[in-house]
Amino acid sequence: MEVDAIIIGAGACGLMCAVQAGYLGKKVIILEKGAKPGAKILISGGGRCNYTNLLSSTEQFISGNKHFAKSAFNQWTVYDTISFFEVNGITGKEKTLGQLFPDGKNAKDVVAMFVDLCQDLGQEIRCNAEVDSVRKVEDGFEVEYHQHSATHVLRASKVVIATGGLPIPKMGATDFALRLARKHQINVVETAPALVPLTITGKDEEWYAQLAGNSVFCEVSNAEISFEENILFTHWGLSGPSILQISSFWRPGQTININLLPHENISTLIEQERNQQGKTLLSTLLNRLYTKKLTEALGKYLPLNKPVAALTKVEIAEIHRTIHQFVVKPAGDKGYDKAEVMRGGIDTAELSSKSLECKKVPGLYFGGECVDVTGWLGGYNFQWAWASGFVIAQHL
Ligand SMILES: Cc1cc2nc3c(=O)[nH]c(=O)nc-3n(C[C@H](O)[C@H](O)[C@H](O)COP(=O)(O)OP(=O)(O)OC[C@H]3O[C@@H](n4cnc5c(N)ncnc54)[C@H](O)[C@@H]3O)c2cc1C
Structure with a gap:
């Protein structure tokens, strides 16, 4: 095993997970199919990134189980998001209805903050690396990915699926999490475009x-x-x-x-x-x-x-x-071309609410938008992505 965990997807959830794992002394690799990390963060909030909401509670989330996200939101609160950003040079400014945006900075600075932190903590973000399969092996998982038409295999005892949802296919959104779930008989709540x-x-x-x-x-x-x-x-x-x-x-x-x-x-x-x-x-x-x-x-x-x-x-x-x-x-x-998020996704009944580990496949974690937890408009979806990334990191 070269790393403690492989994170698939360098979006909001995957990046936060890598940074938090780094703070705990764990070494991870993020495999990202895009040429750069954080593509959706860059376009969020019209390029300004509405990164959390002061009013956030489980009330502003749609899920088959309204209580599921409580544990994650108790472990990583809005105030944790605010102070994490502040400590790393981004202070928040409320626009309206509790929506917090970087004050005098923008989405590019948010991505740069995560990239710099990953670098400082020695967490590698491998871009242009699209994962094709995740196979359970005796002592963990084998992750097969292709990069510049060459196929590679990485092994780790834990794998984090942070591949996001279906919106904006032209930006490279994939159904990877949903396909993987179905392959492992993990139930998926019917998906649909939301905030559309x-x-x-x-x-x-x-x-x-x-x-x-x-x-x-x-x-x-x-x-x-x-x-x-x-x-x-x-x-x-x-x-x-x-x-x-x-x-x-x-x-x-x-x-x-x-x-x-x-x-x-x-x-x-x-x-x-x-x-x-x-x-x-x-x-x-x-x-x-x-x-x-x-x-x-x-x-x-x-x-x-x-x-x-x-x-x-x-x-x-x-x-x-x-x-x-x-x-x-x-x-x-x-449709998904114009939707901001996907409703539905990995059934929360399949996951531990404390760790987001898959009950049927120990060592496999799902976080962020691919899970059946969908926020309202206004920074709530990022709050879920950060919180779920943090929670998973505590268990790697
Ligand atoms: C136009 C727009 C504006 C938005 N604005 C806001 C906002 O201001 N505030 C807010 O809270 N939310 C906003 N959202 C929603 C928010 O962007 C998402 O909820 C959030 O990015 C989800 O984070 P994630 O890490 O789960 O997924 P993502 O950020 O989508 O990251 C998933 C990553 O996984 C990668 N990936 C997918 N499949 C594979 C694979 N097979 N191998 C390797 N990598 C893979 C993708 O390339 C992607 O980089 C917006 C969404 C859109 C579309």
Whole structure:
């Protein structure tokens, strides 16, 4: 055995795992198929890397077992992430809703921090090294990989699968973890794109397309959950933070509800306007709340050219319904090309929540996005990647 463990994937989880293992005096090798480590960290948060969230708890994660991640989050908290980054020269700045970004630095600095730490600790990151198979042998594992068309084999008693999820195939995302799991009869929870824009087709397509580029603060909800952030109209449907958030809870065929005025009541605003200036047109009132384009588009449903004093009770009820309960039936989502994360993955029932070791295959660990623990938008997914990487390192 040349090393204590082989880590497959130099993403957020694999890099954190290598660094933490190094602190404990363990020698690891990371095998990374890409030409450089941390490719997804580099594009995260629009290149600024929203690396954790101050509000993080298990509440902001979707998983077959809501309690599974508790142990990892107790072992590695948000404050551990913050101080780890600080000690290594990156202080955090909250943008909104607890989202922490590097202050005056960016995603490149985050990757550089991990690469430097790996170097200082003597942990090798071998790039352009795509793993083809992991075989159980008597005293551990044989990992076969190819690098520049030559095939190599490495052996270690422990192997960490940190190969991420399916989003952004053109960046080299693979289903390696899922394939390996199935080969070892490890259950995989059905996967799907999450934090992904939603599409609208058919008769409503044009209505949305005319609004492309318009953004509005909304409450977006379904029977399960609601989010208050902006939505963005696009040529093919809906995007923006609150749509990405609800997409993780949406299933094909379902509707979502959009409240276009979450903190006010349109019926009350109409009533007040009637009392002050009854001649005001409904369009004038709506133009105070929305872009001109959105008001015009709402004209498909509302009597924009009527003075508020002339609106009937039925019309006001209809306006109220349209503004506060705008029902959308998405045709689908934009798929893994545009998704930020993958929902589902390695069934948590197959793993120890304390160590993330596979119950059926001792010595094999799964961490990060390939596991059925999916965070909301806002730095939660990195918090899971760091925490799971830390936890695994404690057991190598
Ligand atoms: C556009 C975008 C923006 C995002 N922004 C944020 C954000 O701001 N905040 C946040 O919390 N989350 C964000 N995310 C999600 C976050 O990037 C992921 O949840 C996180 O990177 C998962 O870490 P990971 O280590 O599990 O996987 P990854 O970071 O995906 O790393 C997996 C690595 O494994 C390698 N690999 C795969 N198969 C093999 C193989 N067979 N052999 C060798 N190597 C292999 C891959 O090349 C990759 O480098 C964003 C995602 C996207 C797509």
